[in-house]
Amino acid sequence: GEEVAQTPKHLVRGEGQKAKLYCAPIKGHSYVFWYQQVLKNEFKFLISFQNENVFDETGMPKERFSAKCLPNSPCSLEIQATKLEDSAVYFCASSLYPSQETQYFGPGTRLLVL
Amino acid sequence: QQQVKQSPQSLIVQKGGISIINCAYENTAFDYFPWYQQFPGKGPALLIAIRPDVSEKKEGRFTISFNKSAKQFSLHIMDSQPGDSATYFCAAQGGYGNKLVFGAGTILRVKS
Numbered sequence: 718g719e720e721v722a723q724t725p726k727h728l729v730r731g732e733g734q735k736a737k738l739y740c741a742p743i744k745g746h747s748y749v750f751w752y753q754q755v756l757k758n759e760f761k762f763l764i765s766f767q768n769e770n771v772f773d774e775t776g777m778p779k780e781r782f783s784a785k786c787l788p789n790s791p792c793s794l795e796i797q798a799t800k801l802e803d804s805a806v807y808f809c810a811s812s813l814y815p816s817q818e819t820q821y822f823g824p825g826t827r828l829l830v831l
Numbered sequence: 832q833q834q835v836k837q838s839p840q841s842l843i844v845q846k847g848g849i850s851i852i853n854c855a856y857e858n859t860a861f862d863y864f865p866w867y868q869q870f871p872g873k874g875p876a877l878l879i880a881i882r883p884d885v886s887e888k889k890e891g892r893f894t895i896s897f898n899k900s901a902k903q904f905s906l907h908i909m910d911s912q913p914g915d916s917a918t919y920f921c922a923a924q925g926g927y928g929n930k931l932v933f934g935a936g937t938i939l940r941v942k943s
Contacts, residue, residue, distance in 0.1 A: 758920075816863065818863075819877050822875045
Protein backbone atom coordinates (compact mmCIF):
# COMPACT_ATOMS: atom_id res chain seq x y z
CA GLY A 718 0.00 0.00 0.00
CA GLU A 719 0.92 3.67 -0.12
CA GLU A 720 0.86 4.16 3.63
CA VAL A 721 2.36 2.37 6.59
CA ALA A 722 -0.45 0.50 8.34
CA GLN A 723 -0.38 -0.36 12.03
CA THR A 724 -2.79 -2.46 14.06
CA PRO A 725 -4.33 -2.29 16.51
CA LYS A 726 -4.83 1.43 17.05
CA HIS A 727 -5.20 0.94 20.80
CA LEU A 728 -4.22 -1.92 23.09
CA VAL A 729 -4.87 -2.27 26.81
CA ARG A 730 -3.06 -4.93 28.83
CA GLY A 731 -2.77 -5.80 32.47
CA GLU A 732 0.73 -5.82 33.87
CA GLY A 733 2.37 -9.15 33.06
CA GLN A 734 0.25 -9.83 29.98
CA LYS A 735 1.57 -10.18 26.45
CA ALA A 736 1.12 -7.49 23.81
CA LYS A 737 1.58 -7.93 20.07
CA LEU A 738 1.65 -5.06 17.60
CA TYR A 739 1.62 -5.27 13.81
CA CYS A 740 3.02 -3.15 11.00
CA ALA A 741 2.61 -3.36 7.24
CA PRO A 742 5.27 -1.23 5.52
CA ILE A 743 4.73 0.65 2.28
CA LYS A 744 4.84 -1.79 -0.62
CA GLY A 745 8.35 -2.00 -2.04
CA HIS A 746 10.06 -0.61 1.05
CA SER A 747 12.79 -2.93 2.30
CA TYR A 748 13.53 -1.23 5.62
CA VAL A 749 11.29 -1.22 8.67
CA PHE A 750 12.01 0.69 11.86
CA TRP A 751 10.21 0.52 15.23
CA TYR A 752 10.20 3.50 17.60
CA GLN A 753 8.61 4.04 21.01
CA GLN A 754 7.22 7.46 21.89
CA VAL A 755 6.74 7.96 25.60
CA LEU A 756 4.70 10.54 27.52
CA LYS A 757 7.01 13.53 27.12
CA ASN A 758 7.16 13.07 23.35
CA GLU A 759 10.57 11.43 23.49
CA PHE A 760 11.24 8.97 20.67
CA LYS A 761 13.30 5.90 21.38
CA PHE A 762 14.56 3.62 18.59
CA LEU A 763 13.91 -0.06 19.19
CA ILE A 764 14.85 -2.20 16.19
CA SER A 765 15.10 -2.15 12.41
CA PHE A 766 14.86 -4.73 9.66
CA GLN A 767 16.10 -5.11 6.12
CA ASN A 768 13.39 -7.32 4.68
CA GLU A 769 13.21 -10.26 7.12
CA ASN A 770 16.70 -9.72 8.56
CA VAL A 771 17.44 -7.73 11.70
CA PHE A 772 19.38 -4.62 10.63
CA ASP A 773 19.96 -2.92 13.99
CA GLU A 774 18.66 -4.11 17.34
CA THR A 775 20.69 -1.85 19.61
CA GLY A 776 17.56 -0.26 21.12
CA MET A 777 15.69 -3.42 22.04
CA PRO A 778 15.19 -4.42 25.68
CA LYS A 779 15.87 -8.03 24.76
CA GLU A 780 14.59 -9.71 27.88
CA ARG A 781 10.94 -8.94 27.12
CA PHE A 782 10.78 -7.48 23.60
CA SER A 783 11.01 -9.40 20.36
CA ALA A 784 10.25 -8.53 16.75
CA LYS A 785 9.94 -10.25 13.39
CA CYS A 786 9.44 -9.37 9.75
CA LEU A 787 8.53 -12.51 7.83
CA PRO A 788 7.94 -12.69 4.07
CA ASN A 789 4.36 -11.96 2.98
CA SER A 790 3.29 -11.11 6.53
CA PRO A 791 3.04 -7.88 8.53
CA CYS A 792 6.01 -7.18 10.77
CA SER A 793 5.32 -7.68 14.47
CA LEU A 794 6.60 -6.36 17.78
CA GLU A 795 5.85 -8.49 20.81
CA ILE A 796 6.22 -7.59 24.47
CA GLN A 797 6.15 -10.51 26.89
CA ALA A 798 5.10 -9.75 30.46
CA THR A 799 4.31 -6.07 29.96
CA LYS A 800 5.29 -3.53 32.60
CA LEU A 801 3.70 -0.18 33.46
CA GLU A 802 6.64 1.63 31.86
CA ASP A 803 5.88 -0.02 28.50
CA SER A 804 2.85 2.28 28.19
CA ALA A 805 3.66 4.37 25.12
CA VAL A 806 2.82 4.86 21.48
CA TYR A 807 4.71 2.45 19.24
CA PHE A 808 5.44 3.68 15.74
CA CYS A 809 6.57 1.71 12.77
CA ALA A 810 8.30 3.46 9.86
CA SER A 811 9.46 2.18 6.50
CA SER A 812 11.90 3.42 3.89
CA LEU A 813 13.15 2.40 0.48
CA TYR A 814 16.83 2.69 1.40
CA PRO A 815 18.54 2.67 4.79
CA SER A 816 20.29 6.03 4.66
CA GLN A 817 19.60 9.59 3.57
CA GLU A 818 16.07 8.52 2.85
CA THR A 819 12.69 9.51 4.22
CA GLN A 820 11.25 7.21 6.83
CA TYR A 821 7.45 7.15 6.50
CA PHE A 822 5.64 6.64 9.77
CA GLY A 823 2.44 4.76 10.49
CA PRO A 824 -0.32 6.11 12.76
CA GLY A 825 1.02 4.23 15.77
CA THR A 826 -0.35 1.78 18.32
CA ARG A 827 -1.14 3.25 21.72
CA LEU A 828 -0.35 0.66 24.40
CA LEU A 829 -1.69 1.17 27.90
CA VAL A 830 -0.48 -1.19 30.60
CA LEU A 831 -2.62 -1.14 33.74
CA GLN B 832 22.99 10.85 26.05
CA GLN B 833 20.86 13.30 24.09
CA GLN B 834 22.52 13.48 20.71
CA VAL B 835 20.15 16.07 19.20
CA LYS B 836 19.20 19.09 21.29
CA GLN B 837 16.11 21.02 20.26
CA SER B 838 14.83 24.40 21.41
CA PRO B 839 12.53 25.95 22.37
CA GLN B 840 10.26 23.42 24.10
CA SER B 841 7.23 25.48 23.16
CA LEU B 842 6.55 28.49 20.98
CA ILE B 843 3.61 30.83 20.52
CA VAL B 844 3.53 32.89 17.33
CA GLN B 845 0.97 35.28 15.90
CA LYS B 846 -0.68 34.37 12.61
CA GLY B 847 1.51 35.63 9.78
CA GLY B 848 4.65 35.62 11.91
CA ILE B 849 7.83 33.58 11.58
CA SER B 850 8.34 30.46 13.69
CA ILE B 851 11.95 29.44 14.32
CA ILE B 852 13.04 26.16 15.88
CA ASN B 853 16.67 25.29 16.47
CA CYS B 854 18.57 22.02 16.76
CA ALA B 855 22.15 21.09 17.50
CA TYR B 856 23.85 17.74 17.11
CA GLU B 857 27.07 16.14 18.30
CA ASN B 858 27.65 13.08 16.14
CA THR B 859 29.64 13.97 13.02
CA ALA B 860 28.50 10.72 11.38
CA PHE B 861 25.02 12.20 10.90
CA ASP B 862 24.41 12.92 7.21
CA TYR B 863 20.68 13.50 6.86
CA PHE B 864 18.55 15.94 8.82
CA PRO B 865 14.75 15.70 8.48
CA TRP B 866 12.06 17.72 10.22
CA TYR B 867 8.82 16.01 11.15
CA GLN B 868 5.45 17.51 12.01
CA GLN B 869 3.15 15.61 14.38
CA PHE B 870 -0.49 16.34 15.17
CA PRO B 871 -2.12 14.86 18.30
CA GLY B 872 -2.96 11.20 17.83
CA LYS B 873 -1.09 10.94 14.53
CA GLY B 874 2.26 9.66 13.38
CA PRO B 875 5.10 12.04 12.50
CA ALA B 876 5.00 13.26 8.90
CA LEU B 877 8.06 14.47 7.02
CA LEU B 878 8.02 18.21 6.45
CA ILE B 879 11.39 18.91 4.85
CA ALA B 880 14.88 17.41 4.99
CA ILE B 881 18.43 18.49 4.20
CA ARG B 882 21.78 16.86 3.52
CA PRO B 883 24.97 18.45 4.90
CA ASP B 884 26.34 19.47 1.50
CA VAL B 885 23.64 22.17 1.31
CA SER B 886 23.37 25.21 3.63
CA GLU B 887 19.73 26.02 2.98
CA LYS B 888 16.65 24.34 1.56
CA LYS B 889 13.29 25.95 0.98
CA GLU B 890 9.94 24.29 0.27
CA GLY B 891 7.00 26.66 0.23
CA ARG B 892 6.77 28.40 3.59
CA PHE B 893 9.30 26.03 5.21
CA THR B 894 13.06 26.61 5.16
CA ILE B 895 15.89 24.63 6.74
CA SER B 896 19.14 26.44 7.45
CA PHE B 897 22.15 24.20 8.06
CA ASN B 898 25.52 25.15 9.59
CA LYS B 899 27.87 22.19 9.33
CA SER B 900 30.79 23.78 11.18
CA ALA B 901 28.58 24.72 14.14
CA LYS B 902 26.67 21.42 13.95
CA GLN B 903 23.38 23.29 14.04
CA PHE B 904 20.28 23.42 11.90
CA SER B 905 17.01 25.27 12.15
CA LEU B 906 13.49 25.30 10.75
CA HIS B 907 11.86 28.56 9.75
CA ILE B 908 8.12 28.65 9.09
CA MET B 909 7.19 31.83 7.25
CA ASP B 910 3.69 33.33 7.37
CA SER B 911 2.73 30.93 10.17
CA GLN B 912 -0.91 29.80 10.12
CA PRO B 913 -3.17 28.33 12.83
CA GLY B 914 -3.11 25.05 10.88
CA ASP B 915 0.64 24.88 11.54
CA SER B 916 -0.06 24.38 15.26
CA ALA B 917 1.54 21.00 15.97
CA THR B 918 4.62 19.46 17.53
CA TYR B 919 7.77 19.70 15.43
CA PHE B 920 10.69 17.32 15.74
CA CYS B 921 14.12 17.68 14.26
CA ALA B 922 15.99 14.45 13.66
CA ALA B 923 19.36 13.26 12.48
CA GLN B 924 20.37 10.08 10.73
CA GLY B 925 23.70 8.49 9.91
CA GLY B 926 26.27 6.06 11.20
CA TYR B 927 25.56 2.53 12.34
CA GLY B 928 22.05 1.33 11.60
CA ASN B 929 20.81 4.64 10.18
CA LYS B 930 18.12 5.00 12.81
CA LEU B 931 16.59 8.43 13.31
CA VAL B 932 17.71 10.26 16.45
CA PHE B 933 15.02 12.76 17.41
CA GLY B 934 15.13 16.04 19.25
CA ALA B 935 12.76 16.49 22.19
CA GLY B 936 10.13 18.32 20.14
CA THR B 937 8.73 21.85 20.01
CA ILE B 938 5.04 22.49 20.59
CA LEU B 939 4.04 25.30 18.24
CA ARG B 940 0.87 27.28 18.70
CA VAL B 941 -0.10 29.87 16.12
CA LYS B 942 -2.60 32.39 17.43
CA SER B 943 -5.17 33.77 15.00
